[in-house]
Structure formats: structure tokens, C-alpha cells
Amino acid sequence: MKTIGLYGFGRIGRQFLRIALQHQWFVPTAIADIRDEPTLAALFAVDTNYGRWPEPVSGSEGLLTIGDRNIPYYNSAKEVPDWSALGVDLVVDCTGRATTRAGAQVHLDRGAKYVLVSAPSKTLADCDAVLLKGINLDTFDAANHRIISMGSCTTNALAAVVKVILENFGIQYGLFSTVHSYTNSQSLTDQPMKDRRDSWAAAENIIPSSSGAARALQFIWKDLQITGKAYRVPTRTGSIAELNLITEKDCTVAEVNDAFRKAATDGPLQGVMDVLEDQWASSRIVADPHSSIVDLPLTAKEGKLLSVAAWYDNEWGFSNRLAEVAAFLRERI
Structure with a gap:
């Protein structure tokens, strides 16, 4: 089974993780953001819109702990993590900034094989495909769709x-x-x-x-x-x-x-x-x-x-x- 890295732990990134863990779909191999671990852990633990997470949540240097899950954390303020070294195949970019090809390509350059962007690309040339569940997700082509936009x-x-x-x-x-x-x-x-x-x-x-x-x-x-x-x-x-x-x-x-x-x-x-x-x-x-x-x-x-x-x-x-x-x-x- 391929691995997932989460890049950006803001409003969408945190809800994305809540949903993935609730359904037991996957646990990210790594999470990256520019803020400190204790603050991000607190924001995940108690959400103004969606309430408390039902397990203990904590953040320490290089680690976010949710229940019994220890998820490595990387501060990306200076550079994007080396996804290849971390063994990450798919990066889910939730920063809202990877709307150009250059912005998404950096993840591929750092070793990821695919990028899923949680924002609409500026032009069709800035991604390989716009894929939405229920609409056209069945057209995914692993050989040609490396940068995938989810729109808004x-x-x-x-x-x-x-x-x-x-x-x-x-x-x-x-x-x-x-x-x-x-x-x-x-x-x-x-x-x-x-x-x-x-x-x-x-x-x-x-x-x-x-x-x-x-x-x-x-x-x-x-x-x-x-x-x-x-x-x-x-x-x-x-x-x-x-x-x-x-x-x-x-x-x-x-x-x-x-x-x-x-x-x-x-x-x-x-x-x-x-x-x-x-x-x-x-x-x-x-x-x-x-x-x-x-x-x-x-x-x-x-x-x-x-x-x-x-x-x-x-x-x-x-x-x-x-x-x-x-x-x-x-x-x-």
C-alpha cells in the first residue's frame, strides 16, 4: 500500500486528517507545516466548528501524537521535506498555494511520485488533471496524472x-x-x-x-x-x-x-x-x-x-x- 504525506495543517489539512482517521483509511507517513507542534496539536484536539477529538492529542519536537498514533512532523518553514527519504508516494498539499505547476512540482522534485492539490489550479496547464469523486475520478491515469487538482x-x-x-x-x-x-x-x-x-x-x-x-x-x-x-x-x-x-x-x-x-x-x-x-x-x-x-x-x-x-x-x-x-x-x- 502506498504512503501519504500531508503538507499544510490548516483548516482543510486538519479536517482531512480527522476524516481519514475516523474512517481508518490511512495514517499519514508524515505531516509538514510551518507552525510549532504543541499549537498544531491543540488546534487538532479542539476545533471551533467540529468539536473535540475523542482521543488524547499532543505535540512534541518532531512528533504529533493522536491516540496511540505517532506521526512524524516536519517544520517546512525553510524547505519542503525530502519526501523520497521519508518514503512518501503521494503528497496531499493543503496549503492552498500549490495552484501553479511550479508550486506543485516542488513535491515531485523532492521525491514524491504524485501530488493531490486541495485547491483549483490557475490554469489547466498547472496540473495534469482535475479529478472529482462522482464526476470523473474514474479517468485517473497513473502514468500521466502526476499533479492532480481537486478544485475548490x-x-x-x-x-x-x-x-x-x-x-x-x-x-x-x-x-x-x-x-x-x-x-x-x-x-x-x-x-x-x-x-x-x-x-x-x-x-x-x-x-x-x-x-x-x-x-x-x-x-x-x-x-x-x-x-x-x-x-x-x-x-x-x-x-x-x-x-x-x-x-x-x-x-x-x-x-x-x-x-x-x-x-x-x-x-x-x-x-x-x-x-x-x-x-x-x-x-x-x-x-x-x-x-x-x-x-x-x-x-x-x-x-x-x-x-x-x-x-x-x-x-x-x-x-x-x-x-x-x-x-x-x-x-x-
């Missing part, structure tokens, strides 16, 4: 919806908006930031933002004509994307919702997509493992315009897919 949480949420609509009704073009919880790219208080809109306090403002999801979707479906944007809002986690589409075939709300019900219970999207039949708010989907949870009462149709809304826990849902894809690749590389 929004990519995964929208991709499930796009797949169902494309296969049942076709898509001429569309526009999405995602209402997304604030993230670490924003500031807690008003202060100058690289993106000017991020300069205002994240917990006090609705902040327009860009989304790389449309680009990532077009990496999968090259002829797809969809674009969109995001709005960051003051919630700790839990987001919703609204996708407005002109379909190729006429359809009714009932037909669309039936297609989502079927996809959620049968076929490649089972476990990836879910549906809500009742009326809920964002707290309902916190810690939900699905990538995309279609709110059926919000499906609407006006003339040729179809509107679909899908919830997603932008941290937990995405981390579940990331861990599943890592486990999948581990068995096939």
Missing part, C-alpha cells in the same frame, strides 16, 4: 449539480453566485489587504469575492458556458450556491427535482450529493459530509430560466472528498 469546495458543490442537469436536460449557459462563509484570506478587523474588498472585517460585512469554480468546471467540461462570483458572509462554515441556467431541453421543477433525488440515491453521485426536502438554514448542513446538498424547495423555473440551490459545508464536505480521493489514489498508484 464550490467546484465540487457545483459540479454535482452541473452533471445532473447536463445529463438530463443539457446546458446552454449559466451564472452562479455562492454565499460563502468567511475564510483565512480575509481580515478580522478593518485593515489593508491584497484584495481591497477583503480589507473590511470579515465578521461584520458581506464581501464580494471572486470564485475559481467556473474555471475549474471548464477544465472538466471544456464547452461549458458558466461563470460566477462569490459573496463572503459572517458565518463560521456552511455555504450555498445558486446556479441559474438556460437548459437545452425544456423541463419542469418536478422533473429537475426527481433527477436530483435519483442521482443522490443511485449512481456515481451517491454519497457525494444529497437533497433536502424540507426548509432549512445553514446550520443544518454544518458537518454534513456531502459535497452538494440540493435544496429542492428552492428549485424554481421562470420561462426558460432554471434556478437550483445547493448547500455545502465548505470545510467538512470538501475535506471528505479530499480524503476519499487520496484513499482512492493510494490504491492505484
Whole structure:
């Protein structure tokens, strides 16, 4: 069985590890980050969004201990670990910075055989493939796919919806908006930031933002004509994307919702997509493992315009897919 190294132990990296350990899928051969071991251990042990880990957790020099598991830790502030010396085959990069080929290639140069990036690549040339569970993971080619992008949480949420609509009704073009919880790219208080809109306090403002999801979707479906944007809002986690589409075939709300019900219970999207039949708010989907949870009462149709809304826990849902894809690749590389 191939080995996994975890590079980046932030919001996604820690949830990725929680999920992998909960399901007993794998234990990383090594974890690397730029922070000290005791602080990272404390952040893993008690998570604001997802509660306490049920085992003792501690950090000492060069080691993170979770229950009876001793995981070697490497501070990567100065350099990326020598993955070859550590025997690591697959690096899961959760830094959010390996979005260019050069950024991901460094792991290969340090001896890893494959890199799974937990972020959308800037261009298709910056990765070998964008692979999403339930969408196109079966196209993985071990000989040619060395740098693999998982897109973003929004990519995964929208991709499930796009797949169902494309296969049942076709898509001429569309526009999405995602209402997304604030993230670490924003500031807690008003202060100058690289993106000017991020300069205002994240917990006090609705902040327009860009989304790389449309680009990532077009990496999968090259002829797809969809674009969109995001709005960051003051919630700790839990987001919703609204996708407005002109379909190729006429359809009714009932037909669309039936297609989502079927996809959620049968076929490649089972476990990836879910549906809500009742009326809920964002707290309902916190810690939900699905990538995309279609709110059926919000499906609407006006003339040729179809509107679909899908919830997603932008941290937990995405981390579940990331861990599943890592486990999948581990068995096939």
C-alpha cells in the first residue's frame, strides 16, 4: 500500500486528517507545516466548528501524537521535506498555494511520485488533471496524472449539480453566485489587504469575492458556458450556491427535482450529493459530509430560466472528498 504525506495543517489539512482517521483509511507517513507542534496539536484536539477529538492529542519536537498514533512532523518553514527519504508516494498539499505547476512540482522534485492539490489550479496547464469523486475520478491515469487538482469546495458543490442537469436536460449557459462563509484570506478587523474588498472585517460585512469554480468546471467540461462570483458572509462554515441556467431541453421543477433525488440515491453521485426536502438554514448542513446538498424547495423555473440551490459545508464536505480521493489514489498508484 502506498504512503501519504500531508503538507499544510490548516483548516482543510486538519479536517482531512480527522476524516481519514475516523474512517481508518490511512495514517499519514508524515505531516509538514510551518507552525510549532504543541499549537498544531491543540488546534487538532479542539476545533471551533467540529468539536473535540475523542482521543488524547499532543505535540512534541518532531512528533504529533493522536491516540496511540505517532506521526512524524516536519517544520517546512525553510524547505519542503525530502519526501523520497521519508518514503512518501503521494503528497496531499493543503496549503492552498500549490495552484501553479511550479508550486506543485516542488513535491515531485523532492521525491514524491504524485501530488493531490486541495485547491483549483490557475490554469489547466498547472496540473495534469482535475479529478472529482462522482464526476470523473474514474479517468485517473497513473502514468500521466502526476499533479492532480481537486478544485475548490464550490467546484465540487457545483459540479454535482452541473452533471445532473447536463445529463438530463443539457446546458446552454449559466451564472452562479455562492454565499460563502468567511475564510483565512480575509481580515478580522478593518485593515489593508491584497484584495481591497477583503480589507473590511470579515465578521461584520458581506464581501464580494471572486470564485475559481467556473474555471475549474471548464477544465472538466471544456464547452461549458458558466461563470460566477462569490459573496463572503459572517458565518463560521456552511455555504450555498445558486446556479441559474438556460437548459437545452425544456423541463419542469418536478422533473429537475426527481433527477436530483435519483442521482443522490443511485449512481456515481451517491454519497457525494444529497437533497433536502424540507426548509432549512445553514446550520443544518454544518458537518454534513456531502459535497452538494440540493435544496429542492428552492428549485424554481421562470420561462426558460432554471434556478437550483445547493448547500455545502465548505470545510467538512470538501475535506471528505479530499480524503476519499487520496484513499482512492493510494490504491492505484
